[in-house]
Amino acid sequence: MLTIRRILFAFDFSEGSTQAFPQAVFLAQKHGAELHIVHVSADDAEGSFPIATKDLAEWLAGDAELDDLPIVQEQRSGSKPGNELRSYVEEEEIDLVVMGTHGRSGTDRLLFGSVAEEVVREVPCPVLTVRSGPEKSIEKEISRVLVPVDFSDVSRGTVSHAAHLAEAYGAELHLFHVIEVPEHPPANMRPENFPEKAVLDQAKYDLEKLASELELKDFEVAAQGGDPSKQTLAHIDSGDIDLVVIASKGRTGLDRMLIGSVADDLLRKCPVPVFTVKPGGRSLLPGEKGAAEAASA
Numbered sequence: 001m002l003t004i005r006r007i008l009f010a011f012d013f014s015e016g017s018t019q020a021f022p023q024a025v026f027l028a029q030k031h032g033a034e035l036h037i038v039h040v041s042a043d044d045a046e047g048s049f050p051i052a053t054k055d056l057a058e059w060l061a062g063d064a065e066l067d068d069l070p071i072v073q074e075q076r077s078g079s080k081p082g083n084e085l086r087s088y089v090e091e092e093e094i095d096l097v098v099m100g101t102h103g104r105s106g107t108d109r110l111l112f113g114s115v116a117e118e119v120v121r122e123v124p125c126p127v128l129t130v131r132s133g134p135e136k137s138i139e140k141e142i143s144r145v146l147v148p149v150d151f152s153d154v155s156r157g158t159v160s161h162a163a164h165l166a167e168a169y170g171a172e173l174h175l176f177h178v179i180e181v182p183e184h185p186p187a188n189m190r191p192e193n194f195p196e197k198a199v200l201d202q203a204k205y206d207l208e209k210l211a212s213e214l215e216l217k218d219f220e221v222a223a224q225g226g227d228p229s230k231q232t233l234a235h236i237d238s239g240d241i242d243l244v245v246i247a248s249k250g251r252t253g254l255d256r257m258l259i260g261s262v263a264d265d266l267l268r269k270c271p272v273p274v275f276t277v278k279p280g281g282r283s284l285l286p287g288e289k290g291a292a293e294a295a296s297a
């Protein structure tokens with residue numbers, strides 16, 4: 001089970017926030033964590049805060065309840081919500097941020113939301129973003145978890161986070177690798193036949209080897225050729241995926257502002273919740289301490 005002691009639920013009175021709330025409650029209850037509900041407002045008159053327990057209960061779905069869940073509510077003033085949320089994460093040693101985004105469909109699907117994007121880029125802990133609209137929003141609807149694997153140094157940690165999440169949700173774990181097809185394939189190779197079957201089979205073998213090294217028990221693997229972002233999004237749409245786990249490339253300093261083209265694309269366009277792991281930041285894996293946490297110890 002992941003080590004999650006404190007979860008920050010970022011609330012902004014939007015539909016996206018209320019749809020993300022059941023996920024925050026489920027993960028807090030599953031891991032015995034405190035749930036911190038934080039609202040940042042430039043106008044003290046905006047909405048009613050703190051939120052009444054009966055209103056919080058109305059946002060829940062299924063059989064979830066708030067009984068025995070330690071909840072902290074705090075409102076902060078500021079014109080830059082992203083900065084305030086980041087400060088709260090650092091001050092309270094938050095392990096996970098859960099928040100809604102505002103993209104929906106069509107043109108809006110390309111919009112990630114400036115605050116959510118800033119939080120994902122800059123906080124030192126993982127972030128779960130839940131898109132507003134008809135997408136999955138309660139724990140019982142998470143039945144398939146996808147983790148794109150690029151066999152980089154951070155892949156092992158990302159897959160491990162995904163495996164623990166899949167276990168928490170009682171979901172299937174899918175490992176997916178895209179072999180990037182060159183813009184100009186070899187002259188003797190037709191684009192529709194590239195990469196060769198042997199290359200795809202090797203990728204699947206490598207995925208299974210990684211899963212074996214991490215001692216994963218229940219998982220499926222798939223490999224495909226093409227553009228990594230496009231093929232991953234297509235696989236999500238066609239495979240009835242309910243949650244995606246990715247790694248950002250943000251760390252510290254200037255690099256802290258960078259996510260990476262594929263991860264950035266998925267965050268902006270993915271129609272289902274996205275759990276972003278922060279390499280070099282706080283790790284939620286049992287027995288591990290992220291770089292940001294180690295530095296402050």
